[in-house]
Amino acid sequence: MSPKQHRGEVTAEQLLDAALRVYGESGEQGLTVSAVTSASGVSPGSLYHHFGSMDGLLTALLMRWLEQLLVEMVTALEQSDSARTGIRSLVRAYLSFIRDHRDAGLLLHSSRADELGMQQAKQLRDAQEARLTPLSAWVSRHVASGEVAPLPVSVLESLILGPVIGASRRWLTLGDIDLDEAADVLPDRIWRSIDADAE
The missing domain is CATH 1.10.10 (Arc Repressor Mutant, subunit A)
Known part of the structure; x- marks a missing residue:
C-alpha cells in the first residue's frame, strides 16, 4: 500500500x-x-x-458495524458443539456486542438502518455474503441433522434473531430490559421455538 x-x-x-x-x-x-x-x-x-455524501458516509458506517456484529455472531456459532449451545452463544454474543458498542447498536437498530435494509436488501446481502453464508449454513446443517425444525431458513432466522433484536431495541431506547436477564432467559425460549423435537 x-x-x-x-x-x-x-x-x-x-x-x-x-x-x-x-x-x-x-x-x-x-x-x-x-x-x-x-x-x-x-x-x-x-x-x-x-x-x-452524508448518505454514503452513513451507509459505510452501517456496513462497518454490521460486519463486526456478524463476525461476533458467526464466531459464537462456530465455537458451539450443538444447535442448542449455538443459540445460547449467539444470543450472548449479540447482547454483549450491543452493550459494549451502544452507539453502534443505536445505529444498527435505527429506522435509518431499517430503511436502508428495505431499500438495498439485495446489495446489503451481497456485500455481507461472506458473513451471512456461515449463518445460513449453520442453520441448514442443524436442520439436516434433525436438531432444528425443518422450516425455511428465513423463518428460522426470524425466530432466532427476532427476540434478540427486540430486546436490544428496548434496552437501547427504553432501558427497561436487563440484558443479563435477557441473556439467561432468551436462549431457552428461542430454542423451544426451533427445536425439532418440540413439534
Whole structure:
C-alpha cells in the first residue's frame, strides 16, 4: 500500500469514528457535514471524496458495524458443539456486542438502518455474503441433522434473531430490559421455538 493510500484509509477511518461519536451524542439529526468534519478534524472535501455524501458516509458506517456484529455472531456459532449451545452463544454474543458498542447498536437498530435494509436488501446481502453464508449454513446443517425444525431458513432466522433484536431495541431506547436477564432467559425460549423435537 502506498503512503497516499494509507493516508486515505486513515482519513476514512477518522471520518467513520467521528460520525459514530456524533451519532451517539446527537442522533441522526445531528449527523451533519459540519459536525462530522469538526469532530474528525477532516475537511468537507475529504468527506465527499471518500464517501460521496452524508448518505454514503452513513451507509459505510452501517456496513462497518454490521460486519463486526456478524463476525461476533458467526464466531459464537462456530465455537458451539450443538444447535442448542449455538443459540445460547449467539444470543450472548449479540447482547454483549450491543452493550459494549451502544452507539453502534443505536445505529444498527435505527429506522435509518431499517430503511436502508428495505431499500438495498439485495446489495446489503451481497456485500455481507461472506458473513451471512456461515449463518445460513449453520442453520441448514442443524436442520439436516434433525436438531432444528425443518422450516425455511428465513423463518428460522426470524425466530432466532427476532427476540434478540427486540430486546436490544428496548434496552437501547427504553432501558427497561436487563440484558443479563435477557441473556439467561432468551436462549431457552428461542430454542423451544426451533427445536425439532418440540413439534
